Amino acid sequence: xxxxxxxxxxxxxxxxxxxxxxxxxxxxxxxxxxxxxxxxxxxxxxxxxxxxxxxxxxxxxxxxxxxxxxxxxxxxxxxxxxxxxxxxxxxxxxxxxxxxxxxxxxxxxxxxxxxxxxxxxxxxxxxxxxxxxxxxxxxxxxxxxxxxxxxxxxxxxxxxxxxxxxxxxxxxxxxxxxxxxxxxxxxxxxxxxxxxxxxxxxxxxxxxxxxxxxxxxxxxxxxxxxxxxxxxxxxxxxxxxxxxxxx
Amino acid sequence: xxxxxxxxxxxxxxxxxxxxxxxxxxxxxxxxxxxxxxxxxxxxxxxxxxxxxxxxxxxxxxxxxxxxxxxxxxxxxxxxxxxxxxxxxxxxxxxxxxxxxxxxxxxxxxxxxxxxxxxxxxxxxxxxxxxxxxxxxxxxxxxxxxxxxxxxxxxxxxxxxxxxxxxxxxxxxxxxxxxxxxxxxxxxxxxxxxxxxxxxxxxxxxxxxxxxxxxxxxxxxxxxxxxxxxxxxxxxxxxxxxxxxxxxxxxxxxxxxxxxxxxxxxxxxxxxxxxxxxxxxxxxxxxxxxxxxxxxxxxxxxxxxxxxxxxxxxxxxxxxxxxxxxxxxxxxxxxxxxxxxxxxxxxxxxxxxxxxxxxxxxxxxxxxxxxxxxxxxxxxxxxxxxxxxxxxxxxxxxxxxxxxxxxxxxxxxxxxxxxxxxxxxxxxxxxxxxxxxxxxxxxxxxxxxxxxxxx
Numbered sequence: 257x258x259x260x261x262x263x264x265x266x267x268x269x270x271x272x273x274x275x276x277x278x279x280x281x282x283x284x285x286x287x288x289x290x291x292x293x294x295x296x297x298x299x300x301x302x303x304x305x306x307x308x309x310x311x312x313x314x315x316x317x318x319x320x321x322x323x324x325x326x327x328x329x330x331x332x333x334x335x336x337x338x339x340x341x342x343x344x345x346x347x348x349x350x351x352x353x354x355x356x357x358x359x360x361x362x363x364x365x366x367x368x369x370x371x372x373x374x375x376x377x378x379x380x381x382x383x384x385x386x387x388x389x390x391x392x393x394x395x396x397x398x399x400x401x402x403x404x405x406x407x408x409x410x411x412x413x414x415x416x417x418x419x420x421x422x423x424x425x426x427x428x429x430x431x432x433x434x435x436x437x438x439x440x441x442x443x444x445x446x447x448x449x450x451x452x453x454x455x456x457x458x459x460x461x462x463x464x465x466x467x468x469x470x471x472x473x474x475x476x477x478x479x480x481x482x483x484x485x486x487x488x489x490x491x492x493x494x495x496x497x498x499x500x501x502x503x
Numbered sequence: 504x505x506x507x508x509x510x511x512x513x514x515x516x517x518x519x520x521x522x523x524x525x526x527x528x529x530x531x532x533x534x535x536x537x538x539x540x541x542x543x544x545x546x547x548x549x550x551x552x553x554x555x556x557x558x559x560x561x562x563x564x565x566x567x568x569x570x571x572x573x574x575x576x577x578x579x580x581x582x583x584x585x586x587x588x589x590x591x592x593x594x595x596x597x598x599x600x601x602x603x604x605x606x607x608x609x610x611x612x613x614x615x616x617x618x619x620x621x622x623x624x625x626x627x628x629x630x631x632x633x634x635x636x637x638x639x640x641x642x643x644x645x646x647x648x649x650x651x652x653x654x655x656x657x658x659x660x661x662x663x664x665x666x667x668x669x670x671x672x673x674x675x676x677x678x679x680x681x682x683x684x685x686x687x688x689x690x691x692x693x694x695x696x697x698x699x700x701x702x703x704x705x706x707x708x709x710x711x712x713x714x715x716x717x718x719x720x721x722x723x724x725x726x727x728x729x730x731x732x733x734x735x736x737x738x739x740x741x742x743x744x745x746x747x748x749x750x751x752x753x754x755x756x757x758x759x760x761x762x763x764x765x766x767x768x769x770x771x772x773x774x775x776x777x778x779x780x781x782x783x784x785x786x787x788x789x790x791x792x793x794x795x796x797x798x799x800x801x802x803x804x805x806x807x808x809x810x811x812x813x814x815x816x817x818x819x820x821x822x823x824x825x826x827x828x829x830x831x832x833x834x835x836x837x838x839x840x841x842x843x844x845x846x847x848x849x850x851x852x853x854x855x856x857x858x859x860x861x862x863x864x865x866x867x868x869x870x871x872x873x874x875x876x877x878x879x880x881x882x883x884x885x886x887x888x889x890x891x892x893x894x895x896x897x898x899x900x901x902x903x904x905x906x907x908x909x910x911x912x913x914x915x916x917x918x919x920x921x922x923x924x925x926x927x928x929x930x931x932x933x934x935x936x937x938x939x940x941x942x943x944x945x946x947x948x949x950x951x952x953x954x955x956x957x958x
Contacts, residue, residue, distance in 0.1 A: 285620035285621070286619055286620050286643070286645075288620075288623065289622070289623045289624040289643075289644045289645065290623070290624060290644075291624060291644040292624055292625075292626070292644065294626070295507060295626065295639065295641075296536060370536070370537040370539070371509075371534075371536035371537050374536060374537060374538060375536070375641075459623065462603070462623045464602030464603055464604075464623075464625075466604055467602045467603075467604065470604055472594075472598070472599040473594065473595060473598045473599055473607075473608055474598055474601075474604050474606065474607040474608065475607060475608050475609075475610045475682075476607040476608070476609060476610060476618075477609065477610045477611060
């Protein structure tokens with residue numbers, strides 16, 4: 257059971273996430289969009305969307321800080337466990353509240369605003385369940401740990417386990433003693449990442465970075481993609497000015 | 504959403520399912536977004552089709568510039584229809600505003616297209632285009648726009664809107680231009696200089712230096728010839744009667760308009776004057792300030808001089824050709840008055856009034872440079888592509904099996920040429936005839952088995 261949950265499942269998730277994204281990009285570029293509903297309703301979106309997106313980016317940063325950076329590093333830098341914990345709880349609460357409130361606004365909007373609701377697919381609804389579930393479970397686990405005692409130090413267990421997964425030597429035994437709340441949060445997150453490539457969440461990879469460097473007006477030649485034009489044979493080599501016709 | 508528009512459909516089903524009753528059933532409009540009943544009050548091209556003129560005419564930003572006192576007069580003065588399509592600008596603001604880089608200008612023919620695979624639905628182009636010619640597809644969540652019928656243009660056919668225009672008033676032709684000069688021309692400080700600036704970007708295809716430069720950059724010979732025969736070049740540069748739409752947007756639009764002389768002529772005729780006398784027309788162009796000012800706001804950023812010049816040329820042509828028509832002596836002074844010669848008057852008249860199909864649309868086909876691979880020339884088997892049944896001869900399922908060769912740049916013109924030609928086509932494949940391509944003329948070799956007794 258341990259091996260299934262904390263070794264096989266994470267690798268299956270990583271594989272689905274990576275291969276799924278590649279597959280989606282290659283076969284469904286046309287569907288690669290947020291399908292933004294801003295045109296249908298913008299007054300509520302103007303509040304909900306930034307709250308959620310900036311909140312979730314903060315949450316992401318927090319997770320990178322907590323999961324990827326080993327405890328020994330922060331201690332070497334002179335940050336005590338208590339200080340780290342205080343900052344994490346404080347920043348985490350701010351980011352978490354923003355994210356959850358933002359998501360709440362967005363989901364309510366999606367349900368209550370007619371045109372937005374009709375533009376919602378079943379895929380979207382499933383995605384919202386997984387996304388909201390992951391967020392709420394994470395928040396719940398943290399709140400419970402901090403309310404019952406003085407917090408749970410996931411940097412002794414969850415973080416090393418996650419890193420061990422990426423070292424390709426999963427230490428499943430680290431996860432056995434973890435409170436159920438954190439376990440559920442991790443599992444929900446795995447589900448979210450496995451589902452990611454097949455939802456609108458792919459828009460996270462569409463930041464228009466190229467816009468900063470590209471010329472204002474893009475010039476392109478006529479389409480030479482295969483299918484649009486008869487393709488040449490492999491041994492004709494790459495298209496050049498002289499053999500372009502053959503390709 | 505209200506600023507854009509709510510797409511709608513009609514309750515067509517109701518027409519069929521309505522129970523028999525006293526009244527004829529009607530198909531009410533329903534919103535495509537909410538599925539509820541809606542009232543149609545606005546759409547993406549609402550004002551293009553003169554809908555809602557009562558409210559919109561008052562909100563016309565151009566009229567706002569023309570003083571309020573003449574407003575009523577304008578409404579009496581003239582009315583004309585301004586069909587707008589995508590301008591395929593030299594400096595397209597939709598492309599510049601696209602975060603994904605999905606909108607591009609084709610290097611070969613300057614057509615501005617949206618790459619649907621790259622469009623991520625940012626919708627910046629919808630607001631970025633001052634001509635409002637980018638549309639949002641609610642179903643796909645992507646931007647769509649006029650494609651200038653590029654598959655037709657590639658094979659040398661005019662766009663559908665041009666070909667079907669009842670008034671035969673659309674002209675299509677090549678213009679060579681200096682792409683490097685575009686940005687600087689678009690940055691011309693004074694708005695009224697933009698018209699001249701854009702004209703300075705175009706290169707004279709009759710200039711030997713331009714032709715030499717074009718050859719150097721690999722522009723095919725028939726394209727250079729097409730540029731020389733271009734009706735668009737003649738209208739813009741030689742006769743100077745075409746003007747850009749809203750040059751002050753600085754997008755360097757490439758659909759140009761010939762301002763209408765008809766309001767002037769109508770005004771003259773209605774007041775009992777001779778609407779074809781040059782003196783009258785010239786006087787009227789000057790006196791009828793409102794149409795000229797209005798047209799100037801549309802076509803020359805408010806500078807009345809270019810519009811007046813165009814109207815005078817058209818007026819002069821009208822007067823000159825009437826004398827010809829009535830069998831009177833040609834009056835060269837009319838032509839000279841607008842800086843043209845009688846010969847040019849004739850040529851312009853011919854181009855504007857009686858130009859035939861191939862004079863109005865001078866569109867050299869795109870080049871794929873695959874002459875030997877053309878299906879119809881058949882120096883190689885048409886099915887001889889990778890994986891095709893023709894690979895190394897005929898496939899197991901006969902000649903027409905396998906993927907069809909799409910109708911494309913490579914074979915459209917050849918096929919059309921062959922169907923019109925007087926000569927028998929060469930047998931497409933040795934010893935066999937493709938009956939689908941056979942035009943019924945003659946008896947191509949291989950149609951029937953050879954007679955044994957004859958040999």
